[in-house]
Amino acid sequence: MLLPFSLSLSLTSSIVQNPGQLRVHSGGIIWKKQGGGKAVEVDKADIVGVTWMKVPRTNQLGVRIKDGLYYKFTGFRDQDITSLTNFIQNAVGITPEEKQLSVSGQNWGEIDLNGNMLSFLVGSKQAFEVSLADVSQTQLQGKNEVMLEFHLDDTTGANEKDSLVEIGFHIPSSNTQFVGDETRP
């Protein structure tokens, strides 16, 4: 399947958004940047998870690979999803999981950790996710606050105006998820 898609490469907290073409084939996926140049090649044996998520006006395919990298491809039409889901199931042997995006604007929810990814969920829908691989420092403030500081990579952030530098969570004492586990945020 050869379809034009844009790629958000989630390697650092500075996101590079590049238009390009995605090719899903029996051996894996290849993404090529528009006009040649940078390519992303993923062997199907390295794929550990695939997700679909409806994002504003389009759909996003998430591909998680063994070494912790997480590629996000956006630009899929609704009608692409069924055929691509079937193709991925048959070719890669992984059933894409459907995720939902939280748009309610609430700042309370749950934290879910999956590999390097920390997701903030509101009512089981994903509000946002960040990669712990990009966290340069974790700080506990008092007994209820956790601060995550992110690396600022000036080389990839070139086309980005606003870069995430810090996220703080408040974990009430009544929360039981992270009690006595201070090594995790």
Place this chain on the structure above:
Amino acid sequence: GDGRRSVRTSGELIAYKNVNDIPQARELVIQVDQKNEAILLPIYGSMVPFHVNNVKTVVSQQDNNRTGYIRIIFNVPGTPFSPHDASSLKFQGSIYLKEVSFRSKDTRHISEVVQQIKTLRRQVASRESERAERAT
């Protein structure tokens, strides 16, 4: 009204009902959506909405290299809350996003965002307190 303002769960204000209600972002930069009373923050390549009513304060600063910083602090339990936030006690098991900070290359954009958030917050807060008064 536009009907949206009546949409509430547990007395809380909701920014958007549907994914496609989020305005198109031309750039991954902090945006203020006056109409839906929301701020949109670029986190890992996505525009993440927060209702302005959940924002407690917003501060900005600028360093010598003309780099701007913006820090958005949200309401969490255990800090002085506006009256309608008392319902948050219902969400005792929850984890709260307490603050988010961004660095920006555009200091003018940061000052604009801070002003817009402050103005919007004031408007929503005064409307909500009028509503609360009428209800009693």
